[in-house]
Structures are given as structure tokens and as C-alpha cells.
Amino acid sequence: MRYKLLTLSPIHIGNGNQINNWSYGLNGEKIKIYDFDKVIKDLKNNNEILINLTHQIEKYPLSKDLGSFLGSLHILPQYECDLKANLRRTNRRTNQQEYKQIWEFIKERGKVYIPGTEIKGAIRTAMFYYLLDKNSKLKGEFFEIFIQALKKSSLFDKNSEGYKNCHSNEFFQRNLEKCTKRARNQEEIEKCKERFEKQVNNCIKKLFLNEINSKIKSLEKRIFTDGNDDIHYDFMKFLLVSDAFNKKKNNSDLLQVVDIVVVGSRKGQTPHEVVKFNKGFEFSINFPDDKTIKMLEKKGYPNISLLTQDIIAEACNKFSQDLIDIELKDLENIMKRETGYRKNNVEKAIEHLKKIKDEIEKLKNKEFIIRLGKHEGFLSTTINLLLRRANLSLYKEVYPHLVPKGQKNIPNKTRKITSQGYILGWCLIYPQDHIKKKPDSNKKDKYEKNLTAEDLAKHWGGRFRK
Structure with a gap:
């Protein structure tokens, strides 16, 4: 079945690469992205310019960019997109201005797309949360995983x-001994002890995470195989999701470069390529038909009947709604600690999330909202969410083992948002046949009561692109 995906916030799905200053050029509020290998190929007949380019890169590796070097050579970039980030920083050691690298968005043959595996992974996470939340026995086992892990490896239990x-790790003890011997006074000795305790804490956290990850993977397998130990009985493998593409061939209309701000900490901003808010993609989700479901049930897939449009939509919307509730509480607490532009960004993010939450209640059958891409993690969503909603006291014990510590040795609660105040990754997914033509003006009142995806885009200040 054909579906459409509408971005409700900027999305970043990375390919692991960064674009450096010798692959881009600044042009006011635009940035030109070049294929460096293609630039070299275009200049192959001009040895003088190639030699000069090599010299410039060696002499100014971070303080100049490719665009300014190419100047009027009429070499076209791969694409040009909006620039909403600060790409310059001051090197504290040299006091010189340098260019930043940009985290690149994933592409196929140079074209932006959203991998089907990313969409299916988000659906699977929501289904895990939904099914576990409905099964009291499995939920009890889920809590027991953390209770036993805390008994084995606790930051607060020295026994x-x-x-x-x-x-008693020999490596840590040896480092403490060497550090103490080099110390010149009591203050330096105390620093050695602090470093040792930090190593010990990180070791305990690693043991704790290894313990729960292996147990939760086992629990996840049981949920999706209905208790069968054989992974081949995972019913989610029969949900087929294609990659999602935008009809436009040029990335310029889809992408922009923005700064990602870590609110709740003192970390700096990092530039990312993101798909803009309010952009449409098309893809397909193939569900097993009734005949296939009956056949698979006989072959040992009792939960295959859960793979329906209605159940998946219900699971995703339940997960997203609960996640937004928790995110709003965290952002409101973070806002109390922030000041200046960071506080303003958090306020905007809160308003943005509230709008998305309101729209979940207005969705029609088979429409759902999910969150995709970077800055989404299994620990920070499913596990975090289930514990906080169902067993707050256990969550408070577990939380310090799941996150890094910030100032004053307190577990660091942070969120990553864009410098424009958007939480990353939120998308609306709906069947393609839900799009309706805009009705006549005399039907306006009725139209407003039954919002379509086109109305939703307008509600947030944009326009839907068919």
C-alpha cells in the first residue's frame, strides 16, 4: 500500500560522514555543496590551478573553503541549500577562525531519501512498547531485568x-598508584582519586548496560516470536517497508544546514544537514493479506494477525503520545536551568511538541506519527518511557546508570534541538488515498473539522507539496 510521509520537524538521518570546508562554499544565507572528486576531475586539464588548490589545502586546512577558492571558475556544485548554522569557530590555541564540519544526510546516488529500515525500526520500537505495555507478565519480567542488574552492578552498592x-581492577589500581606517586600535593592526590572513581563508575555502567541489553534483546525476541526462541519466527519480518523518496530530483528544496543545540548542558552547537520541516516523501508498506495470515498462523506465527494498518497506527500513536508527555516534562525542567537564546529555543520546542500532541488526537484511521533519525536511542525512548510510566521508583535508581553525569556529579538530563527550536525527527505517515482535493469555500467549516494532511501542513504555517 502506498503511503506518504510529511516531516513535522527537521530530520537528520546520517551516513556517518562529515562534509568539510574543502567540499563546501558559503554564499550569504546559502551553502554550496561540492563533490570534491568531481571538482578535481573538472580541473584535470589545468595543472596550475590544481597545484594551487593543493597548496591552499595544505596551508589553510581549516581557515579557507572550496567555494572561495573556485571563485569565478564556473564549476557547479552538487546542490545549494539554505544555511541556518554558524560554520565558523575560534581555535582557542591559535585564536584563528576555522570552519566546522557538517554532519551529512544520507543519500542514494546523490539524492536524499529516508531508508525503509529507519521507518520500520521506528514502527518496531513502537510495537515493542505497545505489546509489552499490554502484557502484565512480560512487563513484570522487564522490571525484574533492572532489579537483578542493579543487584549485580550498582553504582550505589559497594557490596x-x-x-x-x-x-579491584588491576589496570585502574595501577593507574591510581602511578598518579598518586606523581602527585605533588594533597590536591593532586584528590584529583587522582576522583579520576579513579570515574573509571570505576564507567566500568560499573558498562557492566550494567551489557547485562540489561542482553536480557532485553531476549525479551524482545520473545515478544516478536510469541515465546519461540527461533528468530526466524519474528512476525515483523513480514512487514515490508520501502525507501521513501521525494519526487523532486534536486536536494536544494529538501535540505538545509542547521545547528543542533544540546540544551541542558554547556556543549557547543554542531552543524547538520537536515530535511526541512513540511516536506513530503512517498513509499510503500506491504502488509500480509488475510490468506497469508491464515497460512502463517498454521506454520507457527500466532502474532502475525497484529500486522494490520489499524494496530500499527494505534501502537505508533500510543508510543508517540506517551513519549511527547515525557519529553514535555523534561523540557520544562531544562528550561528552568537555561538562560538567553537556549531558553528561548526550549520554549519554542515545547510549543512545537504541544502542536504535534494535539494533532495525534485528530488523526484519522491508519494515520500515525513516528520519530526518526539521529538523536533517537532505544535506551532513551522505550526503556526510559516504560520505567518512568510504570515504576517511577525503579526508574530513579536505574537512571544514573543509563546517562553520563554532568555538573556536580548529577546525571545529565539533556535534549538536542535545532537552533530554531525544533525537536528533531517527527513525521506524519498516512495512506496516499487520504489526500483530498480542497473543497469549495462554502464547505469550509466542514473541511476544518476533518483535517487532512494538507490542512495539517497549513496549520503549521506551510503548504503541502504533492
């Missing part, structure tokens, strides 16, 4: 097995 093993 736990993990604490003893990490504290």
Missing part, C-alpha cells in the same frame, strides 16, 4: 559484584 570487580 555488589560489579562494584567489587571494577574497584
Whole structure:
């Protein structure tokens, strides 16, 4: 079945690469992205310019960019997009201005797309949350995983097995001994002890995470195979999701470069390529038909009947709604600690999330909202969410083991948002046949009560692109 995806916030799905200053050029509020290998190929008949380019890169590796070097050579970029980020920083050691690298958005043959695996992964996470939340027995086992992990490896229990093993680690003890011998006064000795305790804490966290990850993977397998130990009985493999593409061939209309701000911490901003807010993509989701479902049930797939449009939409919307509730609480707490432009960004992010939450309740059958891309993690969503909603006291014990510590040794609660105040990754997914033509003006009142995806785009200040 054909579906459409509408971005409700900027999305970043990375390919692991960064675009450096010798692959881009600045042009006011635009940025030109070049294929460096193609530039070299275009200049192959001009040895003088190639030699000069090599010299410039060696002499100014971070302080100049490719665009300014090419100047009037009439070499076209791959694409040009909006620039909403600060790409310059001051090197504290040299006091010189340098260019930043940009985290690149994933592309296929140079064209932006959203991998089907990314969409299916988000659906699978929501289904895991939905099915576990409905099964009291499995939910009890889920909590027991954390209780047993805390007994084995706790930051707060010096009698736990993990604490003893990490504290007696020969490598850590040797480092402490060497550091103490080099110390010139009591203050430096105390710093050595602090460093040792930090190593021990990181060791305990690693043991704790390894313990819960293996157990939760086992629990996840049981949920999706209905208790069968064989992974081949995972019913989600029968949900087929294609890659999502935008009809336009040029990336310029889809992408922009923005700064990602880590609110709740003092970390700096990092530039990312993101798909803009309010952009449409098309893809397909293939569900097993009734005949296939009956056949697979006989072959040992009792949960295959869960793979319907209605159940998946219900699971995704339930997960997204609960996640937004938690995100709003965290952002409101973070806002109390922030000042200046960071506080303004958090306020905008809160308003943005509230709009998305309101729209979930207005969705029609088979329409759902999910979150995709970078800055989404299994620990920070599914596990975090289930614990906080169902067992807050256990969550408070577990939380310090899941996150890095910030100032004053307090677990660091942070969120990544764009410098324009958007939480990353939110998308609306709906069947392609839900798009309706705009009715006559005399039907306006009725139209407003039954919002389509086109109305939704207008509600947020944009226009839907068919």
C-alpha cells in the first residue's frame, strides 16, 4: 500500500560522514555543496590551478573553503541549500577562525531519501512498547531485568559484584598508584582519586548496560516470536517497508544546514544537514493479506494477525503520545536551568511538541506519527518511557546508570534541538488515498473539522507539496 510521509520537524538521518570546508562554499544565507572528486576531475586539464588548490589545502586546512577558492571558475556544485548554522569557530590555541564540519544526510546516488529500515525500526520500537505495555507478565519480567542488574552492578552498592570487580581492577589500581606517586600535593592526590572513581563508575555502567541489553534483546525476541526462541519466527519480518523518496530530483528544496543545540548542558552547537520541516516523501508498506495470515498462523506465527494498518497506527500513536508527555516534562525542567537564546529555543520546542500532541488526537484511521533519525536511542525512548510510566521508583535508581553525569556529579538530563527550536525527527505517515482535493469555500467549516494532511501542513504555517 502506498503511503506518504510529511516531516513535522527537521530530520537528520546520517551516513556517518562529515562534509568539510574543502567540499563546501558559503554564499550569504546559502551553502554550496561540492563533490570534491568531481571538482578535481573538472580541473584535470589545468595543472596550475590544481597545484594551487593543493597548496591552499595544505596551508589553510581549516581557515579557507572550496567555494572561495573556485571563485569565478564556473564549476557547479552538487546542490545549494539554505544555511541556518554558524560554520565558523575560534581555535582557542591559535585564536584563528576555522570552519566546522557538517554532519551529512544520507543519500542514494546523490539524492536524499529516508531508508525503509529507519521507518520500520521506528514502527518496531513502537510495537515493542505497545505489546509489552499490554502484557502484565512480560512487563513484570522487564522490571525484574533492572532489579537483578542493579543487584549485580550498582553504582550505589559497594557490596555488589560489579562494584567489587571494577574497584579491584588491576589496570585502574595501577593507574591510581602511578598518579598518586606523581602527585605533588594533597590536591593532586584528590584529583587522582576522583579520576579513579570515574573509571570505576564507567566500568560499573558498562557492566550494567551489557547485562540489561542482553536480557532485553531476549525479551524482545520473545515478544516478536510469541515465546519461540527461533528468530526466524519474528512476525515483523513480514512487514515490508520501502525507501521513501521525494519526487523532486534536486536536494536544494529538501535540505538545509542547521545547528543542533544540546540544551541542558554547556556543549557547543554542531552543524547538520537536515530535511526541512513540511516536506513530503512517498513509499510503500506491504502488509500480509488475510490468506497469508491464515497460512502463517498454521506454520507457527500466532502474532502475525497484529500486522494490520489499524494496530500499527494505534501502537505508533500510543508510543508517540506517551513519549511527547515525557519529553514535555523534561523540557520544562531544562528550561528552568537555561538562560538567553537556549531558553528561548526550549520554549519554542515545547510549543512545537504541544502542536504535534494535539494533532495525534485528530488523526484519522491508519494515520500515525513516528520519530526518526539521529538523536533517537532505544535506551532513551522505550526503556526510559516504560520505567518512568510504570515504576517511577525503579526508574530513579536505574537512571544514573543509563546517562553520563554532568555538573556536580548529577546525571545529565539533556535534549538536542535545532537552533530554531525544533525537536528533531517527527513525521506524519498516512495512506496516499487520504489526500483530498480542497473543497469549495462554502464547505469550509466542514473541511476544518476533518483535517487532512494538507490542512495539517497549513496549520503549521506551510503548504503541502504533492
